[in-house]
Amino acid sequence: MTVRDERTGSAPAPTGPVSTIDYSERIPNNVNLAGDRRLQRALESWQPKFLDWWRTLGPALPTKDVYLRTAIAVGRDGWAHFDHVPMEEYRWGIFLAEQNPERTVAFGKHKGEPAWQEVPGEYRAELMRLITVQGDTEPASVEQQRVLGNTAPSLYDLRNLFQVNVEEGRHLWAMVYLLQAYFGREGREEAEQLLKRNSGDLDSPRILGAFNEETTDWLQFFMFTYFTDRDGKYQLGTLKESAFDPLARTCEFMLKEEAHHMFVGTTGVQRTVERTAELMVQHKTADILEHGGIPLTVIQKYLNFQFSVSMDLFGSEQSTNVAAYYTGGLKGRWQETRRKDDHELKDATYRVRLVRDGKIVEEDVPALTALNLDLRDEYVADCENGVRRWNQALEDAGLEERLYLPHEGFNRRVGTFAEHFVSPDGELLSKAEWQGKAVGWLPNDDDRAAVAALMVPHYDLGDFAGWIAPPQTGINDQPVEFDYVHLREEALA
Numbered sequence: 001m002t003v004r005d006e007r008t009g010s011a012p013a014p015t016g017p018v019s020t021i022d023y024s025e026r027i028p029n030n031v032n033l034a035g036d037r038r039l040q041r042a043l044e045s046w047q048p049k050f051l052d053w054w055r056t057l058g059p060a061l062p063t064k065d066v067y068l069r070t071a072i073a074v075g076r077d078g079w080a081h082f083d084h085v086p087m088e089e090y091r092w093g094i095f096l097a098e099q100n101p102e103r104t105v106a107f108g109k110h111k112g113e114p115a116w117q118e119v120p121g122e123y124r125a126e127l128m129r130l131i132t133v134q135g136d137t138e139p140a141s142v143e144q145q146r147v148l149g150n151t152a153p154s155l156y157d158l159r160n161l162f163q164v165n166v167e168e169g170r171h172l173w174a175m176v177y178l179l180q181a182y183f184g185r186e187g188r189e190e191a192e193q194l195l196k197r198n199s200g201d202l203d204s205p206r207i208l209g210a211f212n213e214e215t216t217d218w219l220q221f222f223m224f225t226y227f228t229d230r231d232g233k234y235q236l237g238t239l240k241e242s243a244f245d246p247l248a249r250t251c252e253f254m255l256k257e258e259a260h261h262m263f264v265g266t267t268g269v270q271r272t273v274e275r276t277a278e279l280m281v282q283h284k285t286a287d288i289l290e291h292g293g294i295p296l297t298v299i300q301k302y303l304n305f306q307f308s309v310s311m312d313l314f315g316s317e318q319s320t321n322v323a324a325y326y327t328g329g330l331k332g333r334w335q336e337t338r339r340k341d342d343h344e345l346k347d348a349t350y351r352v353r354l355v356r357d358g359k360i361v362e363e364d365v366p367a368l369t370a371l372n373l374d375l376r377d378e379y380v381a382d383c384e385n386g387v388r389r390w391n392q393a394l395e396d397a398g399l400e401e402r403l404y405l406p407h408e409g410f411n412r413r414v415g416t417f418a419e420h421f422v423s424p425d426g427e428l429l430s431k432a433e434w435q436g437k438a439v440g441w442l443p444n445d446d447d448r449a450a451v452a453a454l455m456v457p458h459y460d461l462g463d464f465a466g467w468i469a470p471p472q473t474g475i476n477d478q479p480v481e482f483d484y485v486h487l488r489e490e491a492l493a
């Protein structure tokens with residue numbers, strides 16, 4: 001049941017092409033689930049397991065309701081509605097972007113053929129693997145962020161955390177739909193496993209490294225939504241190009257929701273840096289911990305960590321997997337259709353950086369095998385935009401200090417730099433040198449403890465923790481001091 005509220009108003013009327021979402025169904029959808037009884041039954045039997053998982057490993061803070069947006073249509077405008085909703089009653093569902101019946105495959109050896117509405121037998125295993133990996137990250141992030149609500153810097157931030165969480169839950173639904181609708185019994189088994197693996201679990205961890213790291217505090221959360229959700233944006237961007245049309249359409253709609261997650265990261269770090277800069281100027285020192293702010297050096301260490309583990313998410317710089325995905329039409333490049341080349345890349349080359357004879361050198365390799373790096377280079381260029389924004393805040397405050405992205409080889413566990421020790425400015429080090437210096441580059445226990453000490457909940461209307469500046473505006477034109485979240489009594493005790 002949705003709590004109606006006079007102040008929130010109704011959603012804007014959609015104007016673009018829309019296929020409306022049927023909310024009278026137990027599972028809201030725009031894929032005519034009612035017309036496929038078998039699939040509907042499979043999803044309805046998965047639904048209580050999802051809800052169990054949400055109750056056990058979803059947000060820990062007890063809430064009455066949260067001001068959330070819910071998708072109402074998949075058209076270009078007016079696709080979402082905002083209202084106070086009890087979180088466990090959020091309408092998780094299955095929404096695919098509009099189908100274009102004329103769509104053809106844009107790249108690889110099937111270029112020009114009609115997009116696939118079913119899974120071709122020869123690509124079944126690879127497609128299921130890609131969908132499973134994508135699906136695995138979604139609940140993982142909810143698990144990682146489970147206890148952050150206990151230390152939220154404001155109700156505004158708390159609401160944003162929960163919005164991200166429910167939408168990651170919905171993205172899990174999106175992948176589970178594909179697994180159950182197109183991959184038969186094996187797909188149903190994979191869907192079960194997505195709720196059985198858990199972030200950080202020693203016996204049954206999540207598939208990709210970054211999703212087993214702890215999100216220790218809100219600075220980590222903002223770095224995660226900036227750097228790791230941005231990997232999500234780029235990976236979804238490649239799957240949106242897939243010849244397998246249901247996957248492409250699902251990812252297109254997910255990207256719409258993803259934009260807010262990165263907004264949370266960009267502005268979260270920005271507001272932290274703004275407050276840090278303010279305290280540095282006010283107290284004429286970089287050592288602002290005792291004044292209730294997070295020192296810039298600690299922010300840089302958090303950035304170094306989250307950037308480097310997110311770089312690992314792109315896989316190896318040279319990968320035969322990605323060449324096969326591309327040639328088969330399963331996974332394209334970022335902005336594939338806007339690229340001006342033959343979209344097959346049989347003879348193309350790409351420049352990679354690697355370590356040879358104790359030096360970092362450049363080498364041209366077949367472009368097909370370097371597509372993970374092609375994507376990662378796009379990602380890094382995008383990451384730099386945020387850093388520029390944050391540095392603008394430092395400049396505006398009249399400070400000389402700056403944040404920066406560390407070298408691509410810094411702190412890597414996957415790919416060509418994994419066996420090497422590289423400083424943030426790209427110097428190759430011995431293991432002993434690295435061990436001596438890493439403590440100055442990555443958050444250590446003292447840094448994390450110092451940040452944790454600042455993480456005290458601020459649940460009063462319009463109240464913000466002292467380590468972060470308030471945002472410029474609220475959500476959906478609501479004031480910053482809006483009652484975005486209503487807590488249950490036990491949360492306030």
Ligand code: BYC
Nearest residue numbers: 133137141208209228229232235312313315316319321322
């Ligand atoms: N950790 O040839 P390689 C998101 C595995 S985030 C552990 O180097 P490939 C989100 C790899 O699976 C986006 N294992 O790389 C964000 C392979 O194993 P198999 C998630 C790793 O295959 C925030 C082997 O190593 N979506 O949505 O070309 C909140 C050799 O791999 C890692 C996707 O990733 C690692 N870091 O590419 C919520 C898209 N890296 O198969 C959500 C789907 C590699 O030999 N996934 N491995 O057993 C893919 O496209 C690719 O699997 C990868 C790797 C990009 C991950």
